[in-house]
Amino acid sequence: MSAHVTEPFIRVESLRKAYHRGDEAFLAISNASFEVAAGELVALVGPSGCGKTTLLKILAGLQDWDSGEVRIGSAAHPFDPSRDIGMVFQQALLLKWRRVLQNVLLPAEILGLPNRASRERAGELLAMVGLGGFEDKYPYELSGGMQQRAAIARALIHDPKLILMDEPFGALDALTREKMNLELLNIWKKSGKTIVFVTHGIAEAVFLGTRLIVLTAGPARMADNIEVVLSEPRTLEVKTSERFGEYTRRIYHLLGMD
Amino acid sequence: MSILSPDKRSQPRLLLPEALRRNSLAVLSHVALMAAWYLFVTYGNVPSFVMPSPVDTFATLGGANYDWIRNTLVTASEIYGGYALAVLVGVISATAFSWSRPVEETVMPLLVSLNMIPKVALGPLFIVWFSYGIFPNTIIAFSISFFPVLLNTARGFREVEPELLELVRSLRSSKWQIFAKIQLPSALPYIFSGMKVGAILAVAGAIVGEFLGSSRGLGYLMLQVQVTLDTAAMFMAVILITLIGVSLYGLVTGLERLVVVRDARVQ
Numbered sequence: 118m119s120a121h122v123t124e125p126f127i128r129v130e131s132l133r134k135a136y137h138r139g140d141e142a143f144l145a146i147s148n149a150s151f152e153v154a155a156g157e158l159v160a161l162v163g164p165s166g167c168g169k170t171t172l173l174k175i176l177a178g179l180q181d182w183d184s185g186e187v188r189i190g191s192a193a194h195p196f197d198p199s200r201d202i203g204m205v206f207q208q209a210l211l212l213k214w215r216r217v218l219q220n221v222l223l224p225a226e227i228l229g230l231p232n233r234a235s236r237e238r239a240g241e242l243l244a245m246v247g248l249g250g251f252e253d254k255y256p257y258e259l260s261g262g263m264q265q266r267a268a269i270a271r272a273l274i275h276d277p278k279l280i281l282m283d284e285p286f287g288a289l290d291a292l293t294r295e296k297m298n299l300e301l302l303n304i305w306k307k308s309g310k311t312i313v314f315v316t317h318g319i320a321e322a323v324f325l326g327t328r329l330i331v332l333t334a335g336p337a338r339m340a341d342n343i344e345v346v347l348s349e350p351r352t353l354e355v356k357t358s359e360r361f362g363e364y365t366r367r368i369y370h371l372l373g374m375d
Numbered sequence: 376m377s378i379l380s381p382d383k384r385s386q387p388r389l390l391l392p393e394a395l396r397r398n399s400l401a402v403l404s405h406v407a408l409m410a411a412w413y414l415f416v417t418y419g420n421v422p423s424f425v426m427p428s429p430v431d432t433f434a435t436l437g438g439a440n441y442d443w444i445r446n447t448l449v450t451a452s453e454i455y456g457g458y459a460l461a462v463l464v465g466v467i468s469a470t471a472f473s474w475s476r477p478v479e480e481t482v483m484p485l486l487v488s489l490n491m492i493p494k495v496a497l498g499p500l501f502i503v504w505f506s507y508g509i510f511p512n513t514i515i516a517f518s519i520s521f522f523p524v525l526l527n528t529a530r531g532f533r534e535v536e537p538e539l540l541e542l543v544r545s546l547r548s549s550k551w552q553i554f555a556k557i558q559l560p561s562a563l564p565y566i567f568s569g570m571k572v573g574a575i576l577a578v579a580g581a582i583v584g585e586f587l588g589s590s591r592g593l594g595y596l597m598l599q600v601q602v603t604l605d606t607a608a609m610f611m612a613v614i615l616i617t618l619i620g621v622s623l624y625g626l627v628t629g630l631e632r633l634v635v636v637r638d639a640r641v642q
Contacts, residue, residue, distance in 0.1 A: 177545045199547040206538045214560050214636045223556065227548045255636055275546075283538075 124191035125152035126311050127176070127279075132185035134171055145171040146182070149339040151330050155194045155278075158305050158312045160326030162319060162368060163340075167332040169315045173281050176313060177202055189279065196278055200228050203272030203310075205285040209264035211256040217243065217267050218252040224275045235274060242270040245304065262293040266300070273308060280312045287316070295353065298324055302351055319372075323347075323364040324356060331371045340371045427607035435608045441596055443615070449592040450581060451619045453509055457516025458577035458623060462570055464517075465524030473532035473558060474550070486525065494519040494580065498587040512584030512592070519580035520573035527569025531562030567631040574627050578620040 132149040135142045145168040153159050161169040174180035175187060178198050190196025203224070211220045218239055225235035243249055246266040256264055265285060272280055285301075286294045298321060305312055316322050322329055323345060331341040345364060347355050355361055369375045409429055415421065416428040423431055436443055472479035498515055505511040535558055543553055585594025593612045600608040 174541070177541070179541050179544060202545045204542045204545050206542070208536070208538065210536055210539045210542060212539075212557070212560065214563075223543075224546050226556065227543060227546045227552050257637075281545075 123154065124193065126155040126157075126189065126191055126194050126196075127151075127153035127313075128186070128188045129172075130186040130188075132172075132175070132182055132187060134168070134175065134180070134182040144337045146175075146332075147336065147338050149185075149330075149332070151328075151339070151342050153311060153313070153328065155191070155311055156309055157327045158302075158314060158325055159328045159330060160322035161313060161315045161330045161332060162317065162322035162326075163332035164317060164334050164372060166337075167334040168337045169332050170283055172332075173283050173313060173315050176279070177204060177281050194278060200275055201278040203275070203277040203280045205265070205268050205272045205280065205282040207284045207287045209256070209261070209268040211264055211267055211271075213256055216253050216255055217248065217259070220256065220267055221271045221274050223271060228275050230275060238276075239270065239274055242273050243267070245307065246270045246300065260293075261289055262297060265289065265297065269301070269304065273304075273310070278311060280310050282312060282314045284316055285314070286321070287318075294321070299353070301325060306350075319365050319368045320356065320361075323361060323368070324351060329364070329368070331368055333372060341367075343367065424604045424606050427610055431607040432610040432614070435605070435611045441600070441608060443611075446591060446593050446596050446612075447615050447619070449509060450585065450594065450616065453512040453581040453584065453592065454516055454577050454619055454623060456509075457513040457581060458520050458574060460513070460517045461521040461573055461577065462524050465521050465569070465573070466528050466566060469525050469528035469532060469562075470554075470559075472529050473554075479529070483529065486522070490522045490526070495583045498583055501584070502588045507588050507590060509591070512581050512589060515584040516577040516580035520577040523572040523576065524566070524569040527565045527572070528562060531565025532558050534565070535561050563635050567627065567635060570627050570631075571624065574623045575620065577623070578616060582616060 129152070130150050132146055133144075134146040135144045137143075149168075149172065151159075161172060163169050171180060175182050176189065189198070190201075211217075212223065215223070218236070221239040221243060222235055225232075225239075240249075240252065243252060246269055248263060248266050248270065251259065251263065251267075256267070259267065269285070272282075286297045289297060301312075301314075302325065314322075314325055316325075326345050329341070329343040329345055330339065331343065332338070333340045343364065347358065347360055347364075366375070413429050416423075416426055435441065468482075472483060494515065497518065498511075501511040501514050501518075505514060539557060540553065543557060548556075581592075582594040585592040586598065589595040593616050597609050597612045600606075600612075
């Protein structure tokens with residue numbers, strides 16, 4: 118697909134980041150380099166402490182780094198760091214005192230987007246994530262999976278170009294998690310966003326990602342950058358295919374778990 | 376009906392809606408206490424200077440020249456005034472702490488140390504500094520209810536989910552937006568839990584002040600009638616003081632219901 122030379126949407130070059138505690142330094146990321154094309158769903162996969170959350174925070178502009186280069190945006194897809202990032206975390210982090218619709222509207226309020234258009238869009242997004250009719254509920258009236266759907270709608274409300282997800286389904290039960298994976302693929306296709314998805318679930322990473330960035334801990338380094346080609350559209354059946362098994366085996370091997 | 380529904384709670388126990396049933400039980404227990412008090416005093420041969428009956432107690436409202444209304448208003452204004460000041464100063468200082476780390480790190484440990492002082496022990500000092508009357512008593516009520524408001528509010532500001540802050544910071548939100556949209560509303564349940572503790576303490580503070588030195592108020596009145604062994608009037612004063620406290624507490628919980636979503640309330 119990207120045979121001809123197109124400018125990548127995200128370019129990370131020789132990135133290095135260490136945390137300092139007293140005179141001890143913990144290397145979180147060493148020499149990570151990869152590129153992401155616009156519209157890709159990249160899974161950052163690795164064990165705890167491999168620096169994947171740090172990498173996500175750097176992409177979000179919430180964290181500085183020691184050396185290397187991080188560039189987001191291209192001529193075809195200009196990127197405004199103040200309004201082109203949507204974030205989803207492991208916890209839904211909905212504001213308890215706001216109804217679902219008001220929660221989804223939070224980024225629009227912060228960015229000062231026109232109220233009426235945002236409300237309309239929030240309604241559409243809630244319908245898309247399967248929460249039509251739940252606009253006036255409070256978060257505590259929703260299940261964990263539903264709260265996470267609302268959090269995804271919130272991440273999309275300001276129409277950002279880049280969605281950063283940090284183990285968004287890690288707190289859900291296994292079945293809900295599978296369901297949410299399918300939903301996410303759906304949402305991704307409909308919205309055409311570039312998504313960076315952090316997970317320690319290897320099967321989840323292979324199932325979702327068009328590209329896998331494999332990170333290892335101790336020593337922290339980037340172990341591989343794999344393009345994932347599976348039969349599309351991806352359904353749960355894909356998980357039983359031979360190729361799927363090859364990809365997961367490859368990651369297990371990289372993480373030294375075979 | 377009970378055959379159809381195995382749920383025990385839906386079995387007809389008392390044919391009243393749940394809230395009404397609970398409220399009437401609460402009223403019942405209060406009435407029962409009054410009745411027990413009455414019966415104990417009437418049939419137990421208890422001398423009335425030890426324990427007057429409820430009837431004697433309430434009769435003092437009409438009889439003796441105790442100026443109930445004025446004394447109640449004095450005590451109520453000390454309690455309400457000191458408490459309002461405590462909430463105002465407590466919330467504002469906690470807000471200042473949340474805005475400036477150095478201020479918090481400097482002032483907070485000092486306040487924690489000052490909190491260790493038993494505030495009522497300062498009563499005699501306040502009277503030296505501010506003389507007799509409503510003002511020093513208001514200050515005692517303030518000083519004793521200020522700390523729980525401050526400490527709880529400060530804790531509320533601290534307990535905001537760090538990832539939630541990251542989420543709004545990724546949108547380059549202003550400090551004011553973070554405060555108004557995230558920090559203050561998420562601290563509200565803590566503010567109210569501090570306010571509830573403070574409300575009870577404010578009452579104690581004002582009364583101690585009146586005991587120490589005052590020429591008006593229900594606490595002062597209690598000391599006056601103690602001399603003449605008018606125990607019924609002392610009982611009445613205690614009841615009125617309690618009612619002032621209950622009114623304040625009720626006001627706070629009512630306000631809490633109005634502004635804090637049920638799920639977010641601190642139990």
